[in-house]
Amino acid sequence: MKIKAQFGMVMNLDKCIGCHTCSVTCSNTWTNRPGAEYMYWNNVETKPGVGYPREWEDNEERKGGWQVRNGKLELRAGGKVSKLLNIFYNKNLVQIDEYYEPWTYDYETLINSPEKEHQPVARPKSQLTGEYMDITWGPNWEDDLAGVHVTGKRDPNVRNLDEEIKFEFEETFMMYLPRICEHCQNPSCVASCPSGAIYKREEDGIVLVDQDTCRSWRFCMTGCPYKKVYFNWKTHKAEKCTFCFPRIENGQPTICSETCVGRIRYIGIVLYDADRVLEAASVENDQDVYEAQLSTFLDPYDPEIQREAINQGIPEDWIEAAQHSPVYKFAVEQKIALPLHPEYRTLPMVWYIPPLSPFMNALGGQVDTLSPEVIFPTINQFRIPIDYLASLFTAGDTKVIKNVLRKLVAMRTYMRAVQLDKPFNNSILEQAGMTEDMAEEMYRLSAIAKYDERYVIPKSHREEAGDMFTHQGTAGLDFMEGCKTCFVGGKILIH
Amino acid sequence: MIQKTKYPKLMDGTNWKYDGTDPIPGVNFPRIQVVKRDYPKVYEKFITLGSNVRDQIGAKGIGWHAKEEYDLLRKTLGTNKRLKYYNDLPSLDTDRNAAEAILTLSSATNGSMAMKAWKAQEENTGQELIDLVRERAEEHITFNDITAQPRQVLSTPIYSGTETGGRRYSPFTTNVERLIPFRTLTGRQHFYLDHDVMLEFGEELPTFKPPLQKLTFYDNDRKPEPVDNEITLRYLTPHYKWSFHSTYYDTLPMLTLFRGGPHVWLNNEDAASVHIEDNDWIEMYNRNGVVVARAVVSHRMPRGIVYMYHVQDRLINVPGSKITKTRGGTFNSPTRIHMKPTHLIGGYAQLSYGFNYYGPTGNQRDEQVMIRRMDRDEVDWLED
Numbered sequence: 001m002k003i004k005a006q007f008g009m010v011m012n013l014d015k016c017i018g019c020h021t022c023s024v025t026c027s028n029t030w031t032n033r034p035g036a037e038y039m040y041w042n043n044v045e046t047k048p049g050v051g052y053p054r055e056w057e058d059n060e061e062r063k064g065g066w067q068v069r070n071g072k073l074e075l076r077a078g079g080k081v082s083k084l085l086n087i088f089y090n091k092n093l094v095q096i097d098e099y100y101e102p103w104t105y106d107y108e109t110l111i112n113s114p115e116k117e118h119q120p121v122a123r124p125k126s127q128l129t130g131e132y133m134d135i136t137w138g139p140n141w142e143d144d145l146a147g148v149h150v151t152g153k154r155d156p157n158v159r160n161l162d163e164e165i166k167f168e169f170e171e172t173f174m175m176y177l178p179r180i181c182e183h184c185q186n187p188s189c190v191a192s193c194p195s196g197a198i199y200k201r202e203e204d205g206i207v208l209v210d211q212d213t214c215r216s217w218r219f220c221m222t223g224c225p226y227k228k229v230y231f232n233w234k235t236h237k238a239e240k241c242t243f244c245f246p247r248i249e250n251g252q253p254t255i256c257s258e259t260c261v262g263r264i265r266y267i268g269i270v271l272y273d274a275d276r277v278l279e280a281a282s283v284e285n286d287q288d289v290y291e292a293q294l295s296t297f298l299d300p301y302d303p304e305i306q307r308e309a310i311n312q313g314i315p316e317d318w319i320e321a322a323q324h325s326p327v328y329k330f331a332v333e334q335k336i337a338l339p340l341h342p343e344y345r346t347l348p349m350v351w352y353i354p355p356l357s358p359f360m361n362a363l364g365g366q367v368d369t370l371s372p373e374v375i376f377p378t379i380n381q382f383r384i385p386i387d388y389l390a391s392l393f394t395a396g397d398t399k400v401i402k403n404v405l406r407k408l409v410a411m412r413t414y415m416r417a418v419q420l421d422k423p424f425n426n427s428i429l430e431q432a433g434m435t436e437d438m439a440e441e442m443y444r445l446s447a448i449a450k451y452d453e454r455y456v457i458p459k460s461h462r463e464e465a466g467d468m469f470t471h472q473g474t475a476g477l478d479f480m481e482g483c484k485t486c487f488v489g490g491k492i493l494i495h
Numbered sequence: 496m497i498q499k500t501k502y503p504k505l506m507d508g509t510n511w512k513y514d515g516t517d518p519i520p521g522v523n524f525p526r527i528q529v530v531k532r533d534y535p536k537v538y539e540k541f542i543t544l545g546s547n548v549r550d551q552i553g554a555k556g557i558g559w560h561a562k563e564e565y566d567l568l569r570k571t572l573g574t575n576k577r578l579k580y581y582n583d584l585p586s587l588d589t590d591r592n593a594a595e596a597i598l599t600l601s602s603a604t605n606g607s608m609a610m611k612a613w614k615a616q617e618e619n620t621g622q623e624l625i626d627l628v629r630e631r632a633e634e635h636i637t638f639n640d641i642t643a644q645p646r647q648v649l650s651t652p653i654y655s656g657t658e659t660g661g662r663r664y665s666p667f668t669t670n671v672e673r674l675i676p677f678r679t680l681t682g683r684q685h686f687y688l689d690h691d692v693m694l695e696f697g698e699e700l701p702t703f704k705p706p707l708q709k710l711t712f713y714d715n716d717r718k719p720e721p722v723d724n725e726i727t728l729r730y731l732t733p734h735y736k737w738s739f740h741s742t743y744y745d746t747l748p749m750l751t752l753f754r755g756g757p758h759v760w761l762n763n764e765d766a767a768s769v770h771i772e773d774n775d776w777i778e779m780y781n782r783n784g785v786v787v788a789r790a791v792v793s794h795r796m797p798r799g800i801v802y803m804y805h806v807q808d809r810l811i812n813v814p815g816s817k818i819t820k821t822r823g824g825t826f827n828s829p830t831r832i833h834m835k836p837t838h839l840i841g842g843y844a845q846l847s848y849g850f851n852y853y854g855p856t857g858n859q860r861d862e863q864v865m866i867r868r869m870d871r872d873e874v875d876w877l878e879d
Contacts, residue, residue, distance in 0.1 A: 019736060020752050027748065103755060104747055105811055118822055118877035122811045124755055134871070135755040135812075136774060143753050147773035149763040149794040169762065172795045 002274040003298060003309045005318050006185060006205030007243060007267065007457075008327040008349040009254075010337045011178055012446055014356055014408070015262040018176040020044050020140065022256035022265075026180075029255045030242070035234025037127055038102040040139045041241035042256045044178040048152040048166070048388065049142035051177075053098040056227035057156045057341065063092040064225030065188050065344030066281060073282040073345065075188055077222045083194060092222045096233070100137045102127040128233070145174050157391035166385070173383040175355045177392070178264075180256060181228040181241035182340065182348030183207050185272065185296065186281045189240075192223025197238065203460065204269070205349065206243045214238050225344035249460040257455065266445075268325025268456040269318060270332070270349075271298040271309060277347065286343035286395040293339060293347045297332050300325075321458035326445055327351065334442050336404050338393035353446065354393060354401060356408055357383040372428045375413055379405045406432040407442070414439040415447075525842060536580050543575070543584035544568060544596055552600060552608075554653055555678065557619060559611040564599050572596065595638050602651040604636040609649045616652035622674050624652070627659045680844045692840050707833070707861040711781040719780065719818040724769035725867040728761065728801040730781075732826050732860055735804030745808040756812025757788035757823075760802040761866065766792040769868065776869040778816055778823070779803070781862060783831045785816045787823025787869070801864060815877040817869065822877055830859040 026042035045051040059065055063077040077083075077092055105122035113120035126133040142148050149167045152158060158166060165171050183200075187207050190198045197213035198220050200206070209220075209229070214237040220229040221238065229240045244254035248267075252258065257265035273296055280292035298305045300322035309319055322328060330337035330353065337351035359381035379402060380386065386398050386405075394400040410432035417424035429439055445453065511518040518524035549565040551558055568585040572595060575586040587593045598604045602612035609628040617624050627650045636646050650657040652675070656664040669675045676682030686701055693699045711727055712718045737752075738744035750756065759779055761771070771777060773792040778785060779801070786803065796802065803826040816823045838855045840846040847853065 017736075023752065024748050032748075103751070105750075110810055117879055118815065121809075121813050121822060121876065123876060124812055138751060138753065138755060140752045141754070145793045145795040146754070146760075146791045147793060149792070150773060167763075167794045169794055169797055174795070 001308060003305070003312050003314060004205060004272055004274045005203065005269050005314055005322065006272055006349055007183060007248065007269050008325075008331070008351065009180070009257070010266040010327050010330045010351045010353065012264045012266070012353040013175060013177070014353060014446075015264040016044070016176040016178060016355070017262050018044060018046065018144070019261050021259050021261050022178055023140075025255045025259040026241075029244075031239075034127075035232040036230070036239060038096065038099050038139070039230040039232075039239060041228070041230075041239075042178065042180045043139055044176055045140070046142050046144055046146075046148070047175050047177050047392070048155040048158050048173075049145070049148050050151045050154050051142070052100075052139045053094050053227050054137070055098075055154055055156075056094075056225075058154075059225050059344065061092075062094070062225070062227070063222055064227065065223075065346055066186070067345070068282055068284060071282070071284070073278065075191060075223060076225075077192065077219070083192070083219060087194065087217060090218060090222055093218055094221060094227060096128070097137065099230075100139055100141070101133060103133055103135060106132075145172065148174075157388055160387045160391065160396070161385055173357065173385065173388070175357070175384055177340075177352075178256075179226065179228070179340075180254075180350060181207060181243070182226055182346065182350045183241075183243055184349060185274075185293070185347035186277050186345065187224075188344075188346050189220040189224040189229050192219040193217070194219060198229070198240075201245075203464075204248070206245050206248070207240070208242060208245070209238045209240055211235075211237050211239075225341065225346060226348070248457060251457050251459040253455040253457060263449075263454065266326035266330065266449075266454045268327040268329075269322050269458065270325060270328050271300055271305065271314070271319070271322045272296045273298055281345045281347055287397040289342040289345055289347075290339060290394060290397075290400065293342065294332060294335075296347070297328070300328065315458070315461055318458045321456050324453075324456045326449070326454060326456060329441070329445060334407070334438065334445075336407050336442065336446075338400070338404065340393060341395070342393075343395040352393060353408070354389045354404055355384065356405065356412075359383070372425050372431065375409055375428055376406060376431065379409060403433070407434060410434055411439045411442045411446075415443050521842075539578050539581045542586065542588045543578065543581040544572075544587055545581075545584065548600060553612070553615065557612065557615050557652055559608075559615040561600055561608065561611075564605065564608060568596055568599055571599070591638060598636055598638060598641075602653060603648040604646075606632040606634040606649060609651050612652050613650075616675065620675050624669075624673055624675070627657055627669070627673070630659070678845075688844065688846070690840055690843055690846065692837055696835075696837055698837055704858075707858055709862055711863045711865050713782065716782045722867055725865050726765055726769045727863055727865050728765065729799060730779075730829055730860065730862045730864040731800060731802050732805045732830070733802055735806075738804070738806050740806065743806055743808050745811050750811065754789050754791060757786070757803075757807040757809065757826075758791045759786065759788045759866075760791045760793060760796050760804075762796040762798045762800070763792050763794050765796075765798050765801075766790060769866065771866070771868045776814070776871070776874055777866050778818060778869055779829065779864045779866045780816075780818055781829045781864045783862070784824045784828030785819050786826070786828050786864075787814055787816050790866075790868075801866065815875040817873060817875075829862055829864050831862075832859050833861075 022042045023040050023044055027040060030041055031037065031039040040052060043052050051057065056062065059076060065076055066073050067076045103124040104127050106125055107122050109120045110122055123132050124135050125131065142151055152167055166173065183206055187200055190200055190207065194217050195213055195215040197210045197215065199208060199210060201208065216236045218231055218238065221231060229238050232239050247254060253267050257267055276296045280296050283289055283292045300319055306319055310316060331351050337353050339348045339351050359378040360383055386401055390396050390398045390401045410428050413428055414424060414436065429435060509516040509523055511523055516523065520527045546565065548561045550560050552561045553559055572585040572592045574583055575588055576582050585596065587596060600608060602608040606628065610625065610632050613625045613628055631649050634649065640646055647658060650659045655667045655670050657669050658664050670677050677684055679685035688699050735744065737749050754774070759777060766772065771790050771792065773790065775790045776787065777790045778787055788803070805826045807826055809823065809825045813823045815821060832855055834855055845853065
C-alpha cells in the first residue's frame with residue numbers, strides 16, 4: 001500500500017447560480033496577461049451545450065483520456081511510439097478558435113476621437129492580431145442556453161435524449177457546470193508529456209507544469225480529456241489551473257472557491273492507495289470506474305491506515321484534515337458527490353453534487369411534498385433528464401444518479417418536516433438509504449456549512465520544502481508512461 | 496409664507512388658478528422654500544461641513560442633534576486654514592474626509608448617533624426601542640474599519656428592519672415587532688388612498704392594469720420602408736445578471752464572458768420566421784427609437800417576446816443603423832416614459848416626489864418592437 005494525500009474539490013451544483021465570479025477572479029489572478037488571455041482555467045458552462053473549448057467532451061474526436069484495450073489501460077491519443085512518430089504533427093490539437101479568439105476594445109477612441117459627425121464607438125479588436133474583428137465565439141458563448149437550440153445538438157450528453165423535444169421551449173432544461181483542472185489521480189496529461197514537464201505533486205496531488213522543462217509539444221492539451229491544459233502562445237509553454245497552490249500551501253482555499261457567491265465549493269484532502277490506481281482505472285466497464293475510484297480512497301479513521309500513513313511520511317495534521325474533509329464526507333460517506341465523466345478513466349478529483357430541478361407536469365398539480373408516495377417519483381419528472389446527468393457523472397449509469405437524487409430529495413423533505421414541525425414518514429429516509437443523523441449532517445454540510453467546514457486545508461510543511469523540490473517533475477505514480485525519467489534540477493530521477 | 500403642516504391638506508375643493516382663491520403654500524399650493532446662494536462661498540461650502548447638523552439631523556420624519564459628533568469631526572477631520580470663509584469648519588476637502596464624515600454622522604455606522612436616533616423614535620412612538628442598539632452604543636465604524644473588511648451596520652430607525660443580535664435584515668420587522676407605526680397615513684399597513692385623483696381613476700386600492708396596447712407605429716408616424724422579413728414582438732427589458740439600473744457591465748472581462756456587446760434575446764422559431772440566426776446583427780425599432788445589436792437566439796425564450804437586458808452601453812460594439820443613418824441606441828431607445836394623471840399627484844402621503852423614491856410606474860416598457868436582420872455587409876461603423 002502506497003498512501004498518498006490528494007486535494008480534491010466538491011462543487012454543489014444545486015447552488016451554482018452561474019454568476020461566473022469564479023471565472024473572473026481566477027482570470028484576474030492568473031491569466032490576464034498576453035499569451036494567456038484566452039485561458040479560463042476556471043470556466044462555467046451552461047449545459048446542455050458544447051462548452052469551452054467547443055465540444056471538449058467529444059473524446060471520440062478529441063482523443064483525450066484513457067481507454068482500456070485488451071484489458072490494458074492506454075492513452076486514447078496513442079502511446080509513446082505513435083507519439084514519437086507524430087511528434088511534429090499532433091492532428092488532434094484543439095485550435096485557438098475552438099476556445100475563442102480573445103478580443104479587446106478600441107477604448108482610446110472614446111476619449112481621443114476628434115470631432116466627427118457620429119459619436120465614436122469602441123470596436124472589438126483581436127488580441128492576437130490587433131485587427132478589428134467580428135466576434136463569433138467566446139468562452140461562455142452559450143450562456144443561459146444562448147444559441148443552444150443549434151449547438152446543443154453537438155453536446156455528446158444529449159445523444160441518448162430525444163433531442164428534438166429537449167430543445168423546445170416547453171421542455172427546456174439547463175444547469176451550470178463550473179470546471180477547473182480535475183487534478184486527477186491518474187492524469188493523462190502527465191502521461192502524455194514527452195518532456196516530463198507536467199507533474200503530479202508527491203505531497204498533495206496537485207498537477208503542475210514545470211515551465212522550464214516544457215518543450216511546447218502540446219500533447220498534454222490533447223491528452224487531457226477535460227481540455228484543461230492551455231498553450232501560452234507568447235511563451236510557448238503549457239499552462240493550467242494550479243489549484244492556487246500558493247494559497248493552498250498556506251491553508252487558504254483556491255481563489256475560485258474563496259470568491260464563490262453561492263458557496264458551492266468545498267475543498268479537502270483524501271488519502272488514497274496509489275498502488276490501486278492503475279487497477280481502478282483499468283476496470284473493464286466504464287460504469288464501474290466510479291466505484292473503483294471510490295475503492296482507492298482510504299478510511300482516515302482506520303487506525304491501521306493512520307499508522308501506515310504516518311510510517312509513509314504523511315503528517316499527522318494531514319490525517320486529521322482527511323478526517324474532517326468535506327470531500328471525503330460528500331464523496332465517500334454520503335455518496336452524493338460524483339466525478340465528472342468517470343469514463344475518461346483519469347480518476348478526476350473535482351466532484352459534483354448533481355443539481356435538483358423543478359419537476360414537470362407534476363403529478364396532478366397539487367403535490368404533498370412530505371408524502372413518500374409522491375417524493376421519489378418526482379425524480380423521474382425532473383426538468384433535467386436523469387439520462388443527461390448520468391451521461392455527465394456516471395458514464396450513463398442512471399441507477400447511481402437516481403440514488404444520489406433520492407438522497408438529496410429525502411434530505412430536503414426531512415428538513416422541511418423538521419422546520420415546519422410536521423410529522424415525518426421515516427420510510428423516506430430509509431428508501432434513500434439514510435438515517436436522520438445522516439440527513440442532518442448532509443444538510444449542515446451542503447446548506448449552512450461555514451468557511452472552516454467548507455475548506456479543510458492542511459498547510460504544507462515548510463520544514464520539508466527541500467523535499468518538495470526533489471520531487472518536482474515526478475508523477476508520484478510509477479506505472480505511467482512519459483514520466484519515468486524526469487529531468488529535475490540537472491538530476492535524473494529514476495523510479 | 497411657509498405653512499408648517501406636516502401633510503398639506505390638498506384638494507379642499509378650491510383651485511387658486513381658476514377660482515380666485517389665494518394660493519397658500521402647503522395648503523393648496525406646493526410648499527415654498529427660499530434658498531439664498533452666496534456664490535463666491537459655494538465651493539468652500541462644498542468642501543466643509545456646516546454647523547447646522549449640530550442641532551438638527553435626521554430623515555424620515557425623525558430628527559435629533561449631532562453636537563458631540565460634529566465637534567468630534569472638527570478634531571478628526573481637522574479644519575482647512577487656507578480657506579477664506581469657512582476655515583474653522585470640519586474639512587471635507589478629500590473624498591476620504593467626506594466618507595469619514597458620513598460614517599460619523601450616520602446612525603447606521605455610529606453608535607452614539609444610533610442611540611440619539613432611537614431615543615428620538617422612542618419619543619415619537621412611546622415605545623421602548625433603545626435596546627435595539629444599546630449593545631453596540633460604543634461602536635463607531637470608521638473608514639479604516641470598512642477598508643479592512645465589511646462591517647455589519649447598526650440598527651437604526653431610518654430603516655424598518657433590525658440587525659440586532661446578528662439577525663439578517665428584513666423590512667418592516669420593527670414595525671411589526673416593536674409597534675413602530677408604518678410610514679403611511681394611518682401608520683398601519685395601508686393600501687387605500689382616498690386622494691381625489693385616485694378615487695377618480697378607480698385606483699384607490701391596488702388595481703390590476705393590463706399592459707398598454709401600444710403599437711410599434713401609429714398612422715402619422717414617419718416609418719422606415721418595410722422589408723420582407725420583419726417581425727413584431729413584445730419588448731421587455733429585464734434585469735441582467737451582470738448589470739442593472741446604473742450599474743453597467745461593459746468591462747472587457749464581463750463582455751468576454753458573453754457576446755462582446757449589446758445583445759437581444761429572441762425565440763428560435765420567431766427568429767427563423769424572419770431568417771435571423773444566432774449572433775446575426777439586427778435592427779430593432781419602433782416609433783421611439785432604434786437599437787442595433789446582436790441577436791441571441793434561444794429555445795429558452797418564449798415566442799412573441801424579445802428581451803434586451805438592461806443596462807448595456809452603446810459606446811462599445813454598436814454600429815450604425817440603416818434606418819436612422821446614425822448610431823444604434825440603447826435598451827431604452829424603444830421606450831418612452833408614459834405619464835398618467837395619477838403620477839401628477841404631489842404632496843400627499845407617499846405620493847410626494849422624493850429622489851429615487853417615487854416616480855412613474857414601469858409602463859414605458861409596455862412596448863412592441865419590430866426586428867429585422869442586418870447583413871454583415873450592411874454593418875457600418877460610422878467612422879466619419
